[in-house]
Amino acid sequence: MMRGAEDRGVPAAAADLVAQLREEVCDLHAELPRNDLVVWTAGNVSARVPGYELLVIKPSGVSYDELTPEAMVVTDLEGRLVEGERAPSSDTAAHAYVYKHLPDVNGVVHTHSTYATAWAARGEPIPCVLTMMGDEFGGEVPVGPFALIGDDSIGRGIVETLRHHRSPAVLMQNHGPFTIGRSARAAVKAAVLCEEVARTVHIARQLGEPIPIPQSDIDSLYDRYQNVYGQR
Amino acid sequence: MMRGAEDRGVPAAAADLVAQLREEVCDLHAELPRNDLVVWTAGNVSARVPGYELLVIKPSGVSYDELTPEAMVVTDLEGRLVEGERAPSSDTAAHAYVYKHLPDVNGVVHTHSTYATAWAARGEPIPCVLTMMGDEFGGEVPVGPFALIGDDSIGRGIVETLRHHRSPAVLMQNHGPFTIGRSARAAVKAAVLCEEVARTVHIARQLGEPIPIPQSDIDSLYDRYQNVYGQR
Amino acid sequence: MMRGAEDRGVPAAAADLVAQLREEVCDLHAELPRNDLVVWTAGNVSARVPGYELLVIKPSGVSYDELTPEAMVVTDLEGRLVEGERAPSSDTAAHAYVYKHLPDVNGVVHTHSTYATAWAARGEPIPCVLTMMGDEFGGEVPVGPFALIGDDSIGRGIVETLRHHRSPAVLMQNHGPFTIGRSARAAVKAAVLCEEVARTVHIARQLGEPIPIPQSDIDSLYDRYQNVYGQR
Amino acid sequence: MMRGAEDRGVPAAAADLVAQLREEVCDLHAELPRNDLVVWTAGNVSARVPGYELLVIKPSGVSYDELTPEAMVVTDLEGRLVEGERAPSSDTAAHAYVYKHLPDVNGVVHTHSTYATAWAARGEPIPCVLTMMGDEFGGEVPVGPFALIGDDSIGRGIVETLRHHRSPAVLMQNHGPFTIGRSARAAVKAAVLCEEVARTVHIARQLGEPIPIPQSDIDSLYDRYQNVYGQR
Numbered sequence: 001m002m003r004g005a006e007d008r009g010v011p012a013a014a015a016d017l018v019a020q021l022r023e024e025v026c027d028l029h030a031e032l033p034r035n036d037l038v039v040w041t042a043g044n045v046s047a048r049v050p051g052y053e054l055l056v057i058k059p060s061g062v063s064y065d066e067l068t069p070e071a072m073v074v075t076d077l078e079g080r081l082v083e084g085e086r087a088p089s090s091d092t093a094a095h096a097y098v099y100k101h102l103p104d105v106n107g108v109v110h111t112h113s114t115y116a117t118a119w120a121a122r123g124e125p126i127p128c129v130l131t132m133m134g135d136e137f138g139g140e141v142p143v144g145p146f147a148l149i150g151d152d153s154i155g156r157g158i159v160e161t162l163r164h165h166r167s168p169a170v171l172m173q174n175h176g177p178f179t180i181g182r183s184a185r186a187a188v189k190a191a192v193l194c195e196e197v198a199r200t201v202h203i204a205r206q207l208g209e210p211i212p213i214p215q216s217d218i219d220s221l222y223d224r225y226q227n228v229y230g231q232r
Numbered sequence: 233m234m235r236g237a238e239d240r241g242v243p244a245a246a247a248d249l250v251a252q253l254r255e256e257v258c259d260l261h262a263e264l265p266r267n268d269l270v271v272w273t274a275g276n277v278s279a280r281v282p283g284y285e286l287l288v289i290k291p292s293g294v295s296y297d298e299l300t301p302e303a304m305v306v307t308d309l310e311g312r313l314v315e316g317e318r319a320p321s322s323d324t325a326a327h328a329y330v331y332k333h334l335p336d337v338n339g340v341v342h343t344h345s346t347y348a349t350a351w352a353a354r355g356e357p358i359p360c361v362l363t364m365m366g367d368e369f370g371g372e373v374p375v376g377p378f379a380l381i382g383d384d385s386i387g388r389g390i391v392e393t394l395r396h397h398r399s400p401a402v403l404m405q406n407h408g409p410f411t412i413g414r415s416a417r418a419a420v421k422a423a424v425l426c427e428e429v430a431r432t433v434h435i436a437r438q439l440g441e442p443i444p445i446p447q448s449d450i451d452s453l454y455d456r457y458q459n460v461y462g463q464r
Numbered sequence: 465m466m467r468g469a470e471d472r473g474v475p476a477a478a479a480d481l482v483a484q485l486r487e488e489v490c491d492l493h494a495e496l497p498r499n500d501l502v503v504w505t506a507g508n509v510s511a512r513v514p515g516y517e518l519l520v521i522k523p524s525g526v527s528y529d530e531l532t533p534e535a536m537v538v539t540d541l542e543g544r545l546v547e548g549e550r551a552p553s554s555d556t557a558a559h560a561y562v563y564k565h566l567p568d569v570n571g572v573v574h575t576h577s578t579y580a581t582a583w584a585a586r587g588e589p590i591p592c593v594l595t596m597m598g599d600e601f602g603g604e605v606p607v608g609p610f611a612l613i614g615d616d617s618i619g620r621g622i623v624e625t626l627r628h629h630r631s632p633a634v635l636m637q638n639h640g641p642f643t644i645g646r647s648a649r650a651a652v653k654a655a656v657l658c659e660e661v662a663r664t665v666h667i668a669r670q671l672g673e674p675i676p677i678p679q680s681d682i683d684s685l686y687d688r689y690q691n692v693y694g695q696r
Numbered sequence: 697m698m699r700g701a702e703d704r705g706v707p708a709a710a711a712d713l714v715a716q717l718r719e720e721v722c723d724l725h726a727e728l729p730r731n732d733l734v735v736w737t738a739g740n741v742s743a744r745v746p747g748y749e750l751l752v753i754k755p756s757g758v759s760y761d762e763l764t765p766e767a768m769v770v771t772d773l774e775g776r777l778v779e780g781e782r783a784p785s786s787d788t789a790a791h792a793y794v795y796k797h798l799p800d801v802n803g804v805v806h807t808h809s810t811y812a813t814a815w816a817a818r819g820e821p822i823p824c825v826l827t828m829m830g831d832e833f834g835g836e837v838p839v840g841p842f843a844l845i846g847d848d849s850i851g852r853g854i855v856e857t858l859r860h861h862r863s864p865a866v867l868m869q870n871h872g873p874f875t876i877g878r879s880a881r882a883a884v885k886a887a888v889l890c891e892e893v894a895r896t897v898h899i900a901r902q903l904g905e906p907i908p909i910p911q912s913d914i915d916s917l918y919d920r921y922q923n924v925y926g927q928r
Binding site: 035129130131132189192193196199200201203204206207208209210211213217220221224 | 271272274344346347349350351353354355356378380381382405406407408434437438
Binding site: 503504506576578579581582583585586587588610612613614637638639640666669670 | 731825826827828885888889892895896897899900902903904905906907909913916917920
């Protein structure tokens with residue numbers, strides 16, 4: 001699908017924006033190995049080019065050490081190459097589908113981070129038993145359907161699952177987590193915290209049952225964190 | 233509560249002391265990621281300004297890489313900003329409550345370190361089955377109540393739990409560990425050892441029951457370590 | 465066996481090729497500690513010298529920090545030293561046997577990576593329950609026989625097991641993984657992914673049963689990944 | 697016991713040897729954090745000064761970053777300070793006892809490495825189910841008695857346990873591993889491999905029973921490794 005696409009170029013008006021996003025997306029990829037979310041080349045970050053039907057993403061099969069802003073590629077929202085010398089990540093179609101159907105999302109991250117993927121292999125959502133989960137996810141981290149790469153099914157599974165949840169993370173069954181955010185950085189943060197809560201709740205469950213948090217307390221945590229936390 | 237506070241400034245006589253504590257607290261924050269106690273921005277260290285109703289703490293939502301002595305903030309013991317350009321950590325009220333009610337404590341640390349948080353999610357104290365625990369904790373690591381952020385409840389839960397234990401660490405239910413010390417460095421050490429014993433005892437229990445240490449031996453270990461160990 | 469061998473030298477025509485492979489094999493050894501696949505000196509990478517009955521491999525008992533291209537050794541396909549100042553890795557006979565019997569293989573890696581070795585200790589293949597496994601291994605990661613070092617038995621166990629599988633990795637019982645590839649780099653990638661899937665499936669199984677992936681879907685994943693993924 | 701000791705100085709003839717061992721022991725301490733065997737200051741390496749009733753060891757309660765060859769201390773085989781500005785490690789009496797009673801031992805290491813300590817907390821030896829264990833340990837890693845610090849009991853427990861085993865490692869109950877070697881470097885290697893096999897066998901046992909290795913095969917592995925492996 002991506003192969004036949006001709007290189008139609010980035011509009012001149014978007015050039016500065018794209019240059020800046022190439023830099024940002026390149027920098028954010030360094031967070032994936034740094035936070036132990038990926039091995040080899042198995043994970044990617046993208047950013048929407050706001051105001052354009054474009055996204056910036058990692059090229060396929062390139063190691064994190066070799067990534068430079070120039071190596072990043074630009075595609076349209078069908079996943080077709082628009083600018084760049086290499087083939088886009090093989091997960092581009094899924095990223096593109098998300099941008100097309102969730103207009104508030106400006107960043108998408110996909111990894112195979114170990115503990116999140118372990119929950120995904122069992123098709124089991126991560127229950128909300130940590131205040132950190134209430135803060136960031138506002139409830140459980142849900143599971144999306146099993147889907148093969150190659151058409152819209154992964155993108156559709158992400159969008160349909162996340163539409164019904166506060167969570168910015170979905171565990172695609174037998175596959176791994178996808179996370180979304182208002183910025184690429186927010187999606188990376190969600191990917192980091194998704195793995196951390198997947199790991200902590202796994203470990204808690206190994207020796208017994210974690211204590212549930214009442215829904216009203218989860219609601220308070222989520223509301224406060226989304227509206228008060230951090231610098232304004 | 234912190235928002236409306238006016239900046240009343242640090243007394244001139246405390247300026248040198250505060251400058252030194254800004255440096256110390258900044259350096260100690262580097263120990264959190266270095267010892268794998270935190271992901272993203274989820275942990276903080278504070279120090280009491282001895283002789284003043286003040287504390288030095290991390291600003292909210294800032295990454296560990298960006299921290300400088302200047303970025304640290306000073307608050308009073310109600311958690312209100314006294315000096316600094318950023319909002320104090322959202323956990324400041326809990327730190328402040330501890331300093332107000334435990335006069336011997338000069339340092340407080342809060343993390344969501346994985347194994348300690350897993351015990352906290354089950355609301356289960358860590359039993360004292362390691363000589364290292366006898367040394368540092370003098371018994372089990374206790375659990376504190378579930379408490380929502382936003383008022384005194386976290387601080388109160390910490391103080392009420394630790395008053396009845398030798399342990400400098402408390403596992404706040406569904407939340408994570410808080411540790412205290414005679415210095416900020418001692419509180420950081422307690423945070424590091426709390427995670428280590430949480431992890432080791434977890435792993436020991438996965439394949440059977442650890443052998444208990446008799447209380448009299450725990451007492452000997454604790455007494456010797458508190459009075460003899462290290463350089464004088 | 466290796467001891468009595470005289471140094472017959474590398475043919476002049478192969479000198480450049482060997483120099484290049486010494487560099488490549490040396491660089492690839494750095495991936496082993498970097499990906500947490502080895503402790504101390506317990507792992508090795510080799511490359512076939514294409515067109516010659518020779519291979520380049522790590523010397524025995526040397527730490528990863530001290531490795532240089534010059535320190536690498538060249539042996540024939542009986543594992544006898546041909547060029548180099550040190551004794552070849554004690555696993556050389558196994559590598560050599562693989563090159564002799566699997567003509568498409570140009571790289572071999574051996575580690576004792578923790579999770580893969582744990583499956584090997586139970587003599588249990590890793591079931592294919594992750595899309596990443598379908599991609600890279602095309603099915604389960606199989607177990608090879610228990611074999612003592614010192615003669616052909618390890619090499620024979622590797623070859624006989626991998627002949628019947630798509631997997632480039634075999635878990636030698638009670639011992640650890642061996643991986644093969646069309647290049648030494650591909651064999652290192654297989655070693656990294658073998659440990660990652662060993663770890664993820666282990667963790668998934670700790671809290672229940674992973675959902676199996678239907679064979680036809682595994683076939684699709686494998687076919688696409690081997691033919692489409694990455695840069696061409 | 698160590699406190700009252702007068703500083704009697706190192707014999708002039710041993711000065712060069714001691715200077716060299718200060719450097720070696722200092723360098724080897726860097727392997728402890730590097731191999732994840734210690735947190736904070738909780739581990740130490742010593743070397744016998746051959747031909748003298750002396751040993752070189754880490755000072756007490758000093759962090760690994762601050763260690764220099766000059767900071768190391770020299771004690772006699774009663775653990776009394778002979779040269780150095782700081783108090784010797786609180787484990788010095790145990791190291792000294794080992795040198796006094798096992799004349800072939802020239803290096804001793806003590807850590808609280810996580811997985812080895814977890815086996816020690818249950819008082820359970822690590823069964824020999826990995827070829828790597830056959831090579832290095834020649835059988836199981838045994839457990840030593842529970843012993844309090846402060847007199848000979850830890851040293852005695854180490855010596856009495858290791859006298860009956862090939863293993864250079866003993867798991868002191870509820871405490872952690874001690875390892876010995878013909879050199880300090882060999883004892884560090886044993887500490888690294890002890891943690892690795894403790895971890896691998898733990899993980900193997902989490903999902904079932906590892907396959908035992910027949911004693912005759914363990915004997916072959918041990919014999920070959922002790923006599924053939926590495927550079928001569």
